[in-house]
Amino acid sequence: MLKTLLMLKHLKIEGVLINFIVDNFSQDEFASLFNGNVLELQFKYNIFNQKNLDMLLKEEVIKRTDEYVDNLIQKSEEQNIKIISYFDDRYPTALRNINKRPLFVYLKGNEKILNAESTIACVGTRNPSKKASDSVENIVSNLVGHGIVIVSGLAKGIDTNAHRACINNKGKTIAVLAHGLDKIYPKENARLAEKILENDGLLLTEYPVDTEIKKDYFVARNRIVSGISNSVIIFEADEKSGTMHTARFAYKQGKKIFCPVNIYDEVDNLSSGVSKLLSTRSAYPFNNANEILNLIFGEKKQKKEIGQSLTPQYLKLNVYDDNEHEFIENHLIEIDRFLLNKLEEMAMNQNLTLQELILNTFRDKVNGDGILDE
Structure with missing residues (x-):
């Protein structure tokens, strides 16, 4: 399947379409993609646009793509480069969850x-x-x-x-x-x-x-x-x-x-x-x-000499419950000592209570006002 995926990528077939092909095509249908029978697949699935069909029906284009991919695989093997597709179990787990994840990693x-x-x-x-x-x-x-x-x-x-x-x-x-x-x-x-x-x-x-x-x-x-x-x-x-x-x-x-x-x-x-x-x-x-x-990792990554200085603390906040449409007083939130110290310092510098600081920060995030947004 790797070669077929590389050919589809080289032909600039959209990622969503590649996902559909992998999920729905049989092995025989995979083979039919590049042997002139793509119209039969189009009749069955109706997934290709005219640009896709024009590309897949041109024998010379398919031939050049086949040669390019064979050459790519050979060069990669000669240089000990592994090619892993998104559909391979070896694909990095963390990358599966990001936006615009790559179809291949080398x-x-x-x-x-x-x-x-x-x-x-x-x-x-x-x-x-x-x-x-x-x-x-x-x-x-x-x-x-x-x-x-x-x-x-x-x-x-x-x-x-x-x-x-x-x-x-x-x-x-x-x-x-x-x-x-x-x-x-x-x-x-x-x-x-x-x-x-x-x-x-x-x-x-x-x-x-x-x-x-x-x-x-x-x-x-x-x-x-x-x-x-x-x-x-x-x-x-x-x-x-x-x-x-x-x-x-x-x-x-x-x-x-x-x-x-x-x-x-x-x-x-x-x-x-x-x-x-x-x-x-x-x-x-x-x-x-x-x-x-x-x-990031909690106490399991701490050195023993840190002692209790960074152990979890509990912060009481008044939280609005969307389901019950009411405020819950003294809602307990677990927070580590280091972060709590930083929050208290920030609240003092801004002349706010800790409750006000956290609610303002939460409101900014909800409203999409984060400074990092482009």
Whole structure:
């Protein structure tokens, strides 16, 4: 079935139509797609538009597509690149739930870490400050010590620092690329890509070999960076940088976003994106890896020396019950100590009660006023 799916993709058949074909066509009907009998399928299912029919009925087009796909499969095999379709059981579980999920992923390396229990994306500017670079080294080394798989995009700067810090601390890392796996961009990271594979890591892309490098592909790549991760750390970024695309994707995918507050306080220009994420409460501020681990994974990932400082607390709120059309007084909500401290601090700074702050935040989300919305 893989070859048929690759041919349909190359012929620019819509994803919804491909889903229908996979769900409803028999093996014989699959074969009929490219042997001139597509009109019989159209008579039975009435699913193809005229453009689809014109394409599928042209013998020369089908022949060229067949040759292209055979060549693609052969080149991929020669370079140890695995091709996994959305309909394959090996397709990354996390990607199945995102918007605009890729029909294919191309892999090189340790496929098993794709479905690792704990993955965190570490991204940021291509021109990091020394403080940001030091923060990446410190945070990544601690995360790796807890068995976290580090995800990034192999770009210059923060991405490179994150991959290297992971490898140097004997961790596993996934690099998500915006082009085929037959090349590495930027070229100076070719050796880093090799080290990722040598250290049981993984290179991943949605693009086949021989794909031309395009600017738009780097933006699209970021939805996969956040998509395969439990959460995302934005170490340092300008408000108008490509990193903010990753933040937006993560936000829409419901992933937790984290930003280091010490960098936010001291680097105004490069961290304007971080400043916006924090000021709009779209990201959690943090000072160390343990705070991140607690918020994402709970107590099981904490070090013993943290003690009770981050144990769950209970917050009483007056909540409106839509079903009963009335307010429920003193409704208990479980919340960790670290987040509660941050909420109390934010409420004080805004001269609000904790109840008012949380209700205002909830109202903003419901009304679609989140600053990250494009």
